[in-house]
Amino acid sequence: MKKNKILIIIPTFNECGNISILMKQIIETVSNIDILVIDDDSFDGTAQEVMAFSKVTKTKIDIIVRKGVRGLGTAYTTGFKYGLKHQYDVIITMDADLSHNPDHLPAFLDAIEKYDIVVGSRYIKHGGTINWRIRRILLSWLANKFARFVLGLGGHDLTSGFRAYGRSILETIDLDKIKSNGYSYLVEMLFLTKKRGAQITEIPIIFVDRTMGKSKISKQEIYRGAFTLLRLRFFSHER
Numbered sequence: 001m002k003k004n005k006i007l008i009i010i011p012t013f014n015e016c017g018n019i020s021i022l023m024k025q026i027i028e029t030v031s032n033i034d035i036l037v038i039d040d041d042s043f044d045g046t047a048q049e050v051m052a053f054s055k056v057t058k059t060k061i062d063i064i065v066r067k068g069v070r071g072l073g074t075a076y077t078t079g080f081k082y083g084l085k086h087q088y089d090v091i092i093t094m095d096a097d098l099s100h101n102p103d104h105l106p107a108f109l110d111a112i113e114k115y116d117i118v119v120g121s122r123y124i125k126h127g128g129t130i131n132w133r134i135r136r137i138l139l140s141w142l143a144n145k146f147a148r149f150v151l152g153l154g155g156h157d158l159t160s161g162f163r164a165y166g167r168s169i170l171e172t173i174d175l176d177k178i179k180s181n182g183y184s185y186l187v188e189m190l191f192l193t194k195k196r197g198a199q200i201t202e203i204p205i206i207f208v209d210r211t212m213g214k215s216k217i218s219k220q221e222i223y224r225g226a227f228t229l230l231r232l233r234f235f236s237h238e239r
Contacts, residue, residue, distance in 0.1 A: 007082075007086070009075075035059060037062070049065045108203065119155060
């Protein structure tokens with residue numbers, strides 16, 4: 001079946017300097033897509049930048065500004081619920097910091113015709129990272145290897161946020177019961193969907209570290225990620 005109603009979800013928090021650049025690149029790369037920005041009440045004018053941009057483009061761009069509740073995981077849940085409610089066939093997630101190149105989008109759209117989930121991987125042939133120090137590359141690689149070992153998942157980049165999801169697999173998940181937030185949410189999504197029989201593939205992406213703004217990853221996020229793996233492995237009824 002040809003999937004032709006596509007939504008791109010972009011969570012934001014203080015990405016005023018990046019968001020319009022990203023949306024312009026998306027529009028120039030793929031057609032017939034809609035964009036949903038989920039902003040965690042940025043104080044740098046991100047929401048205003050999105051609304052101003054939406055007025056000068058033919059692409060449908062919507063924004064949800066959340067007050068009080070923040071976090072990457074809950075932003076994804078908000079976006080997935082929006083996408084399901086509005087009958088989108090494919091929902092793509094991207095980071096707002098220009099680390100995810102829209103040039104990869106056609107490959108995602110081709111692959112999602114055959115799979116339930118397509119993950120953009122930095123750690124397969126033709127994938128890679130730019131502007132990352134060796135220490136960060138090693139830490140990320142080891143974290144993914146540990147996650148594969150603990151949860152018994154396939155794939156090489158379980159923490160990649162550049163993904164495409166088919167509607168049918170998202171409908172099998174009770175999104176309100178996902179406990180993770182932050183980047184560990186991404187691992188839990190793969191764990192839950194795989195248990196429901198999802199066909200998952202990876203395509204190579206080149207990940208470019210942000211050049212503007214500040215990374216949202218903290219040491220606490222790393223600790224939460226490790227806890228999530230243990231919770232899913234030993235305490236989840238989905239085992």
